[in-house]
Amino acid sequence: LEYVPNAAARALRARRTRTLGLLLPDFGDPVHGQVAAGFEQEAALAGYSVMFVAGGADPANERRALQVFLERSTDGVCIASCSMDPGEARSRAGGMPLVIAQPDHPPLARRLDRLPEGTIRTDDASGVEQVVRHLLASGHRRFGYLGAGATASNSLRSATLARMLREDVGRRHRAVNLAGDAWRSPDTVAAALGAALPEAIVCYDDKLALSLIDGLRRRGIRVPHDVVVTGFDDIPFAAISHPHLTTVVTHAADMGRLAARTLVNAIAGDALAPATVLPVELVIRESTLPGARRTPGDMGVERAPAASNVR
Amino acid sequence: LEYVPNAAARALRARRTRTLGLLLPDFGDPVHGQVAAGFEQEAALAGYSVMFVAGGADPANERRALQVFLERSTDGVCIASCSMDPGEARSRAGGMPLVIAQPDHPPLARRLDRLPEGTIRTDDASGVEQVVRHLLASGHRRFGYLGAGATASNSLRSATLARMLREDVGRRHRAVNLAGDAWRSPDTVAAALGAALPEAIVCYDDKLALSLIDGLRRRGIRVPHDVVVTGFDDIPFAAISHPHLTTVVTHAADMGRLAARTLVNAIAGDALAPATVLPVELVIRESTLPGARRTPGDMGVERAPAASNVR
DNA sequence: TTGTACGCGTTATCAT
DNA sequence: ATGATAACGCGTACAA
Numbered sequence: 001l002e003y004v005p006n007a008a009a010r011a012l013r014a015r016r017t018r019t020l021g022l023l024l025p026d027f028g029d030p031v032h033g034q035v036a037a038g039f040e041q042e043a044a045l046a047g048y049s050v051m052f053v054a055g056g057a058d059p060a061n062e063r064r065a066l067q068v069f070l071e072r073s074t075d076g077v078c079i080a081s082c083s084m085d086p087g088e089a090r091s092r093a094g095g096m097p098l099v100i101a102q103p104d105h106p107p108l109a110r111r112l113d114r115l116p117e118g119t120i121r122t123d124d125a126s127g128v129e130q131v132v133r134h135l136l137a138s139g140h141r142r143f144g145y146l147g148a149g150a151t152a153s154n155s156l157r158s159a160t161l162a163r164m165l166r167e168d169v170g171r172r173h174r175a176v177n178l179a180g181d182a183w184r185s186p187d188t189v190a191a192a193l194g195a196a197l198p199e200a201i202v203c204y205d206d207k208l209a210l211s212l213i214d215g216l217r218r219r220g221i222r223v224p225h226d227v228v229v230t231g232f233d234d235i236p237f238a239a240i241s242h243p244h245l246t247t248v249v250t251h252a253a254d255m256g257r258l259a260a261r262t263l264v265n266a267i268a269g270d271a272l273a274p275a276t277v278l279p280v281e282l283v284i285r286e287s288t289l290p291g292a293r294r295t296p297g298d299m300g301v302e303r304a305p306a307a308s309n310v311r
Numbered sequence: 312l313e314y315v316p317n318a319a320a321r322a323l324r325a326r327r328t329r330t331l332g333l334l335l336p337d338f339g340d341p342v343h344g345q346v347a348a349g350f351e352q353e354a355a356l357a358g359y360s361v362m363f364v365a366g367g368a369d370p371a372n373e374r375r376a377l378q379v380f381l382e383r384s385t386d387g388v389c390i391a392s393c394s395m396d397p398g399e400a401r402s403r404a405g406g407m408p409l410v411i412a413q414p415d416h417p418p419l420a421r422r423l424d425r426l427p428e429g430t431i432r433t434d435d436a437s438g439v440e441q442v443v444r445h446l447l448a449s450g451h452r453r454f455g456y457l458g459a460g461a462t463a464s465n466s467l468r469s470a471t472l473a474r475m476l477r478e479d480v481g482r483r484h485r486a487v488n489l490a491g492d493a494w495r496s497p498d499t500v501a502a503a504l505g506a507a508l509p510e511a512i513v514c515y516d517d518k519l520a521l522s523l524i525d526g527l528r529r530r531g532i533r534v535p536h537d538v539v540v541t542g543f544d545d546i547p548f549a550a551i552s553h554p555h556l557t558t559v560v561t562h563a564a565d566m567g568r569l570a571a572r573t574l575v576n577a578i579a580g581d582a583l584a585p586a587t588v589l590p591v592e593l594v595i596r597e598s599t600l601p602g603a604r605r606t607p608g609d610m611g612v613e614r615a616p617a618a619s620n621v622r
Numbered sequence: 623t624t625g626t627a628c629g630c631g632t633t634a635t636c637a638t
Numbered sequence: 639a640t641g642a643t644a645a646c647g648c649g650t651a652c653a654a
Binding site for chain 1: 317355360
């Protein structure tokens with residue numbers, strides 16, 4: 001008939017809301033959007049609804065968001081790209097199961113291999129290693145790193161590049177770190193590197209890399225002809241930019257799905273899954289191919305696995 | 312002290328949840344992500360939390376989502392890019408105030424100027440008019456339209472181009488319509504136009520335009536040298552693509568904010584605001600400038616208002 | 623099998 | 639002013 005049960009009464013009685021909370025820095029960002037999409041999809045599959053709050057990478061906002069989730073007594077909470085200390089987050093979450101997807105509290109940079117249970121992160125070190133091996137194999141020796149923000153991920157990626165160069169070729173690189181939203185200003189990004197360009201620039205993520213490529217073009221510097229550039233994440237536009245961007249696929253939607261599933265299991269009584277590191281894959285495209293020109297002959301350089309990422 | 316009120320009990324007693332529901336096609340999409348961001352921001356400002364559901368532009372999913380909102384008794388609901396009939400949506404929303412942001416039910420194409428209250432849309436006609444005037448002024452006469460999906464917006468944009476050409480230069484254009492997610496396959500997009508290229512291609516949105524530009528490049532066809540291309544929405548990558556994309560700014564975040572505010576007012580007892588059409592602005596960039604080459608001389612062609620859109 | 627009563631936490635009302 | 643009480647709608651437990 002027409003009967004619609006009342007979730008509030010049901011929640012009051014059952015002491016659970018069948019609701020999850022997801023706290024992320026920004027809906028507009030392609031990566032976080034994918035995390036949110038995967039999270040909501042998996043949650044819906046398990047019969048859960050999702051409350052979203054954007055925290056803007058600000059610890060104060062994150063605290064307020066956790067308070068909201070606490071009042072609404074969500075059955076579980078996920079924080080994506082968490083800038084708070086994981087311990088504080090856990091304590092502020094009260095009794096709610098908590099999953100942190102991509103813990104980014106700056107001091108964590110040196111302890112990412114010893115994270116507590118309920119954390120999920122991408123394999124940043126492996127990603128940078130794959131990038132650097134590819135660039136070294138292409139004959140490049142003078143490297144630069146372009147970072148953004150003060151996150152643990154950013155530090156680890158930069159440190160991994162440093163370690164690789166030290167171990168493999170006994171060289172150092174120049175690292176430049178910008179504000180988290182610097183990618184919106186291509187001129188600033190390109191200017192940050194100064195006049196003396198290295199041969200290869202490893203960027204913290206795709207947004208920054210695409211912005212850099214544009215900033216360089218505005219100065220008459222061509223990628224990959226004058227300098228090669230790599231990104232991280234494989235956002236959709238990395239596959240159709242000019243030049244197509246060599247990058248590391250991080251499977252953001254899978255990360256969201258796994259976070260939701262972990263929470264659902266924890267609510268069902270399972271112990272919170274141990275810290276998980278998600279595998280990543282290098283996709284080689286035009287931005288690191290010295291021979292790339294804008295002729296029809298450029299087609300088909302992308303490696304096989306990459307095609308499936310252009311969904 | 313440590314006291315945390317229980318929202319479920321409060322909701323049961325007060326008969327309101329201080330929660331809004333937002334139904335959108337896809338979190339990963341840059342435009343809908345902006346709508347979501349604005350909506351959540353404005354809702355939070357008024358003390359409301361937001362439940363998000365992704366409907367995937369599928370009427371069946373949209374119906375299920377509305378049912379979820381009904382059970383959870385959200386105080387109001389917004390549907391972004393609604394593919395259902397607005398009448399059906401309203402009836403399925405029961406007593407909940409409903410705002411439709413960008414009503415896209417296909418049959419609505421001819422009645423977008425006579426929408427019921429509680430609807431918000433962008434001024435598609437004005438956007439295409441500004442685009443076409445710019446292209447005509449640049450001397451172009453042979454036009455193509457590249458659309459995607461079966462939405463009312465898509466129909467209106469195509470129809471507006473047809474009307475402009477008929478009235479101003481007594482010409483017709485060739486219109487090609489692809490599937491909604493066709494932009495993910497640049498080769499398919501470029502192939503859809505066939506061998507005989509027009510002088511100017513007006514695209515339904517930025518994703519399609521950027522994909523087209525890439526597909527054309529793979530075939531050795533250069534933009535704007537061989538053909539000029541325009542988009543719609545001004546997603547962030549339109550400002551840093553190569554070439555920078557001439558497009559129409561639609562202020563997606565503002566649309567989300569307005570939707571939330573309209574709902575909050577309606578909940579407070581105000582009548583639902585009458586149908587609103589949000590203004591749009593043309594941003595002229597490289598993709599329609601015949602003289603654009605990849606030299607430093609390209610810098611600074613963007614018109615003043617555009618700079619503020621690259622936030 | 624079908625029915626009835628109680629309690630979840632809050633708030634509004636009413637009596638002191 | 640301060641404190642006791644009822645009701646919101648559902649689920650469960652126990653009785654018939």
